[in-house]
Amino acid sequence: MNGMDVDDMWFQQDGATCHTSNATIAILNGKFEGMVISRRGDVNWPPRSCDLTPLDFFLWGFLKSQVYADKPKSTDDLKVNITQAIAQIQPYLCGRVIENWTTRIRATMRSRGGHLNDIKFKT
Template structure:
């Protein structure tokens, strides 16, 4: 799971947006934009990330009937705080791939995280085509682009993730030359 921050493309706009998204077995959750109750954009910290998990992620998983799924996240501090890991262990148990989780995920392993090796680059390549001039337009583009990703692409992403995980397993901690130079 990951976050995308608005790059310094809007020099006249001091506002930024931070978005979280989940991807599983060829499907993708609607983006979650971190905002105050009044609708102001905010950055992510441990409390806000845990609120997103409690108020958005867990209800979405339950509403979709997703059982036995794995939850993988990067090494961002708000993701790896003790309180956050404890919260994630409740619904995911042994299926938590995270630094300090049941399956330890080392920082800097973005080349095998689907949101990092695919989603954020894909979304960024599409959302700026019409040069959104406001954060509201940028967020609308992000939501639209994510909603329009073809199922065939998402299936290939999951297949590629499976391949990458096989390479990680075979490498026993070595550099992943097969991944870097294969694609």
């Protein structure tokens, strides 16, 4: 991330213990001051909400299906497949994922989910 302009970028991660250690949170706060969405971050991501996280409800499963389609035989093959699968993600696909995510957020709001006070929307 060195050399990247992250001044207007939010960083989101899940609540895994290794992701929320004091050392990790300190690094993230230094790089994304005031813009960390995580357990113990600036915005507390709702616990156990994989249905609200596009990386969890779509991207990891999609990439896994692409990466392992030809059953890589070595670590080098795996790395090549990962690089190729990520490079093949098209902008329209990302747009569809965001549309689906918006639908999930609206459904959560309609159900009056108690954790919604912790969600901040940023455009």
